[in-house]
Amino acid sequence: MTRDHITAVEKSQAWLKENTKRYAFKKLEREVVITGACVECGSCVAGCPVEAITGERIENKYVPVLTGKCIACGTCYAMCPRTSVLQDDIIGEFSSVWRVKTLGDHNHQDGGAVTSVLGYLLDKKEIEAAVVAGKSKELPWMPVAKRVTTKEDILDSGGTIYTHSQVIEEMHNCFKENLSSIGVVGTACNIDAIQRMQEHQGSYLNIDSKTDVFKISLFCMESFDYDGLVGFLKGEGLDIGEVERFAITKGNFIVTVGGEDKSWPVKDLDAIAASSCSYCTDLTGMNSDLSCGNIGSDDGWTTVLVRSKRGDKALKAVIKEGLVEAEEIDEKDLQAVINTARLKKNKRFKLKPPH
């Protein structure tokens, strides 16, 4: 190794130690090589500072193999184009993170941050309407995207429905009716649809810059196929029509019926996850103004990632107006969000190899 190369390796090692978790080659092997996600580029082999990894030809396929002693420095994992180690890749950019609890008396899932912020924006006429998910009258717990225009109306729309909701379609209806400023709540996939419409040169949301969307994303590990959910509950002797509340907390899916909670590990419901969820790697909704979920906070609180200036302005305003209680969260609780988001990113590696 030349002197320059040694210095570069030392610098890179110091940076990885400071900024990332340092994973050993075994993790890369488990998640990327064995699953078939490996692109055979050789970056792990080339990057290993102790030359412990060899690119071997096995049945004419290039396979990274550990042939020396791994020092768990994290280089191979960090340099692999199929992994995510940097915080920005995992939960996106944000300026601050809070735990928030509403001081209002209204329907909500966790801390009621979403309803409080949207209620405030409607009240101050900063948005003309908010598009949220209501419940169908015909099918229990089937979401129906709906628009609300007053603070009073939004207070009834809190709570989580764990099935895809067509909030984007309703947002479009609002614009077609000449509303120009809308708040939209949705999972990362919904918010990505808005982002696409705002950035794509062929989209009228981009062409007609008069439209404005305040985007609130909900953390989402997965949503469920409606019929699958009905079937799952039936198999457990439950009728979806009797369910009072659904929740996902600390890896468990919780269903409240007759005032009593029943719970299952969320992984028991993997088979009924919406098919589109296996393509998603974004837990928090990186393209939003505010991202809201429960991970990182105690029950009854919402964790809120602030991602834009107007997201910051809206959250600070609801705090100042005394509508919510709020405190900035510490590194440990933020780490819980990062760890779950990383888990979601890595879920794709559990796909069965195609050959």
Ligand SMILES: Cc1cc2nc3c(=O)[nH]c(=O)nc-3n(C[C@H](O)[C@H](O)[C@H](O)COP(=O)(O)OP(=O)(O)OC[C@H]3O[C@@H](n4cnc5c(N)ncnc54)[C@H](O)[C@@H]3O)c2cc1C
């Ligand atoms: C499919 C799904 C999966 C989720 N998974 C997780 C998870 O794994 N971990 C986690 O921490 N949080 C998860 N969340 C987010 C969590 O359930 C809460 O929505 C979030 O913490 C905000 O709580 P709140 O009390 O501030 O919101 P509330 O004040 O209760 O407001 C919630 C708002 O979301 C709207 N809404 C409800 N369901 C939908 C939907 N399907 N599509 C669009 N809008 C909707 C409601 O109409 C309401 O306006 C998930 C949400 C969804 C929709």
